[in-house]
Amino acid sequence: xxxxxxxxxxNEQALAxxxxxxxxxxxxxxxxxxxxxFGAYSIVAGxxxxxxxxxxxxRKKGSTMERWGQKYMTAVVKLFGPFTRxxxxxxxxxxxLSVPAGFLLATILGTACLxxxxxxxxxxxxxxxxxxxxxxxxxxxxQIGGTIKQPPxxxxxxxxxxxxxxxxxxxxxxxxxxxxGGPQVNPIPVTDEVV
Amino acid sequence: MGNWVVNHWFSVxxxxxxxxxxxxxxxxxxxxxxxxxxxxxxxxxxxxxxACARASALCLNFNSTLILLPVCRNxxxxxxxxxxxxxxxxxxxxxxxxxxxxxxxYMICLHTAIHIIAxxxxxxxxxxxxxxxxxSLASILSSLSHDEKKGGSWLNPIQSRNTTVEYVTFTSIxxxxxxxxxIALILMVxxxxxxxxxxYFEVFWYTHHLFIFYILGLGIHGIGGIVRGQxxxxxxxxxxxxxxxxxxxxxxxxxxxxxxxxxGHPPESWKWILAPVILYICERILRFYRSQxxxxxxxxxxxxxxxxxxxxxxVNCPSISLLEWHPFTLTSAPEEDFFSIHIRAAxxxxxxxxxxxxxxxxxxxxxxxDGPFGTASEDVFQYxxxxxxxxxxxVTPFASILKSIWYKFQCADHNLKTKKIYFxxxxxxxxxxxxxxxxLTSLEQEMEELGKVGFLNYRLFLTGxxxxxxxxxxxxxxxxxxxxxxxxxxxxxxxxxxxNEFSTIxxxxxxxxxxxxxxxxxxxxxxxxxxxxxxxxxxxxxxQFYFNKENF
Numbered sequence: 001x002x003x004x005x006x007x008x009x010x011n012e013q014a015l016a017x018x019x020x021x022x023x024x025x026x027x028x029x030x031x032x033x034x035x036x037x038f039g040a041y042s043i044v045a046g047x048x049x050x051x052x053x054x055x056x057x058x059r060k061k062g063s064t065m066e067r068w069g070q071k072y073m074t075a076v077v078k079l080f081g082p083f084t085r086x087x088x089x090x091x092x093x094x095x096x097l098s099v100p101a102g103f104l105l106a107t108i109l110g111t112a113c114l115x116x117x118x119x120x121x122x123x124x125x126x127x128x129x130x131x132x133x134x135x136x137x138x139x140x141x142x143q144i145g146g147t148i149k150q151p152p153x154x155x156x157x158x159x160x161x162x163x164x165x166x167x168x169x170x171x172x173x174x175x176x177x178x179x180x181g182g183p184q185v186n187p188i189p190v191t192d193e194v195v
Numbered sequence: 196m197g198n199w200v201v202n203h204w205f206s207v208x209x210x211x212x213x214x215x216x217x218x219x220x221x222x223x224x225x226x227x228x229x230x231x232x233x234x235x236x237x238x239x240x241x242x243x244x245x246a247c248a249r250a251s252a253l254c255l256n257f258n259s260t261l262i263l264l265p266v267c268r269n270x271x272x273x274x275x276x277x278x279x280x281x282x283x284x285x286x287x288x289x290x291x292x293x294x295x296x297x298x299x300x301y302m303i304c305l306h307t308a309i310h311i312i313a314x315x316x317x318x319x320x321x322x323x324x325x326x327x328x329x330x331s332l333a334s335i336l337s338s339l340s341h342d343e344k345k346g347g348s349w350l351n352p353i354q355s356r357n358t359t360v361e362y363v364t365f366t367s368i369x370x371x372x373x374x375x376x377x378i379a380l381i382l383m384v385x386x387x388x389x390x391x392x393x394x395y396f397e398v399f400w401y402t403h404h405l406f407i408f409y410i411l412g413l414g415i416h417g418i419g420g421i422v423r424g425q426x427x428x429x430x431x432x433x434x435x436x437x438x439x440x441x442x443x444x445x446x447x448x449x450x451x452x453x454x455x456x457x458x459g460h461p462p463e464s465w466k467w468i469l470a471p472v473i474l475y476i477c478e479r480i481l482r483f484y485r486s487q488x489x490x491x492x493x494x495x496x497x498x499x500x501x502x503x504x505x506x507x508x509x510v511n512c513p514s515i516s517l518l519e520w521h522p523f524t525l526t527s528a529p530e531e532d533f534f535s536i537h538i539r540a541a542x543x544x545x546x547x548x549x550x551x552x553x554x555x556x557x558x559x560x561x562x563x564x565d566g567p568f569g570t571a572s573e574d575v576f577q578y579x580x581x582x583x584x585x586x587x588x589x590v591t592p593f594a595s596i597l598k599s600i601w602y603k604f605q606c607a608d609h610n611l612k613t614k615k616i617y618f619x620x621x622x623x624x625x626x627x628x629x630x631x632x633x634x635l636t637s638l639e640q641e642m643e644e645l646g647k648v649g650f651l652n653y654r655l656f657l658t659g660x661x662x663x664x665x666x667x668x669x670x671x672x673x674x675x676x677x678x679x680x681x682x683x684x685x686x687x688x689x690x691x692x693x694x695n696e697f698s699t700i701x702x703x704x705x706x707x708x709x710x711x712x713x714x715x716x717x718x719x720x721x722x723x724x725x726x727x728x729x730x731x732x733x734x735x736x737x738x739q740f741y742f743n744k745e746n747f
Binding site: 003004005006008009012013016020023024027028031033034056059062065105106108109112113116 | 312315316377382388543
């Protein structure tokens with residue numbers, strides 16, 4: 001249990017709550033229920049929560065699946081610096097946002113879900129988690145001439161690569177019963193017959 | 196397209212039947228509540244949203260019945276076992292149990308949304324008609340009181356002008372259980388997304404047990420009888436079609452029509468969910484019972500344990516975590532008198548387990564085992580030709596199969612239907628090969644001794660290669676054994692070119708049924724599935740590729 005990043009679950013929960021707030025708000029406004037203006041608030045709050053929670057933060061360990069198209073919102077969310085990075089702020093923000101929607105039955109479900117998300121964010125904040133944006137990896141410029149290896153320094157006959165190998169490849173070479181190191185000494189003089 | 200239909204016709208049929216039943220139940224209930232005279236007065240207050248809410252409620256009952264069934268693993272294993280005479284296609288359906296569970300869950304979410312929205316409108320209508328002072332039919336109906344002395348035959352659950360809908364929601368059984376169920380459902384869904392499940396399995400596993408609240412809530416949701424219809428007696432006395440027009444005169448002595456009396460709808464959800472709940476409780480009891488049996492470690496032994504190739508078990512280690520059960524494929528063969536698993540350190544629990552076993556001075560921790568449960572690999576020996584693809588740790592079910600082949604050869608089992616096996620092991624780095632080197636070398640020797648060199652054809656692929664390794668390989672090209680693994684079969688570098696492999700297999704076995712088994716990532720499954728469709732001939736007598744995927 002030690003490695004659970006609660007913020008990831010809180011993020012999913014908050015995103016779902018945002019959607020529920022929007023739906024409840026639309027139902028209340030369209031049906032012109034009593035005190036339907038809370039419904040209108042709920043739609044706005046829901047949209048705000050969805051936009052804030054859409055970009056997924058980076059996991060501490062392992063790779064993170066980005067949500068489709070989240071890089072635009074990541075740029076916006078990043079701008080607010082500590083306000084979006086810190087999860088205490090998010091926990092309090094979500095709690096405050098959820099309260100007005102609690103006055104209307106249609107949106108009370110959104111309130112409950114957002115309050116739970118706020119609680120999970122509080123847990124994440126207590127454990128020291130933070131929101132880190134997922135940065136796109138910089139494209140590696142192909143270095144011109146980078147793959148050209150140094151020409152051999154000694155004239156032929158040259159010992160095979162194994163003799164010139166680095167220590168990290170010794171294991172593999174030993175497993176194969178590698179040849180002895182050092183430059184090759186020819187027991188019989190080698191001649192090349194041109195036919 | 197033709198191949199897709201041949202391979203998937205049963206799944207499609209199953210889904211069409213399920214969707215069809217949903218639509219049928221919805222429309223049937225909708226029409227009943229929209230047209231029946233019993234609900235004539237109710238409809239006067241609520242309108243069509245009554246029928247919407249009841250129709251979605253019926254669908255919710257139906258889907259809640261279905262949701263527990265695909266996760267009764269032991270029941271499914273039992274069905275697989277008893278259906279050995281059933282066609283392969285039917286048994287393959289049981290592999291997709293989790294997909295079906297998810298589909299039913301989505302349907303439950305959809306109907307929950309419809310149900311809640313319809314009831315929000317219903318409550319609003321009730322509230323308005325209670326507040327109304329215009330003497331309309333709706334307001335008269337609403338004034339039918341809850342007082343037992345006057346017959347207790349009320350229609351509007353909102354008693355007084357001052358009662359808010361929120362109050363009614365949280366003080367009525369239906370409202371309160373509804374809220375609890377919905378919150379439980381939402382928490383279950385948000386913790387079950389692919390991302391959370393794969394990264395933080397414990398969050399998913401523990402939160403998903405909130406289903407208990409969902410089921411309990413569903414059972415008592417309808418007890419209050421808030422959905423009211425006119426009683427039989429009252430309908431005989433003053434039928435709504437005749438008396439609705441003259442509602443102002445109901446209280447008059449000489450009017451033919453009396454005030455209508457209403458009764459609540461008895462709860463029926465429990466009837467739907469009783470059987471699956473009992474089955475599921477039996478399933479959990481069975482799992483618990485099997486876990487209590489003694490497991491002797493170092494070489495695992497358990498009384499009454501019998502396995503087939505490629506099955507998996509659930510392992511629990513109480514000293515690490517009381518409640519967590521993790522699935523592992525069995526790597527031993529059924530012919531051996533012990534069973535084994537290979538565990539890779541991939542998270543908290545596995546790392547703790549490995550550390551606990553490495554302790555030299557404390558006793559080996561006790562473990563509990565539940566299983567074995569069957570998956571697709573069991574079918575390997577049903578195919579004439581089998582193509583086994585294991586990516587990384589996904590090779591474990593196939594280790595079991597290869598060992599089983601070894602034992603079958605030792606016992607000279609000539610009933611083996613399988614004539615040829617192609618085994619592809621795809622791995623990133625050489626460190627992972629050390630496991631099964633021994634197994635593969637002994638298999639190589641075995642095959643040579645028996646003169647059956649052609650039976651097992653295996654290819655190993657290193658996907659994390661660099662120029663140094665390739666350089667070595669090129670230099671040692673002439674050596675008889677591979678420099679990386681020491682086996683006679685040479686390691687290839689990079690990913691296999693499936694098109695070439697499949698076309699070679701198709702040409703070598705033009706009239707066979709070939710089973711393709713994969714334990715590995717989804718992208719690989721996609722390419723293999725495509726190849727299976729492409730190289731299966733449309734003529735059912737010629738070569739046919741059937742794709743089976745393992746998923747955890």
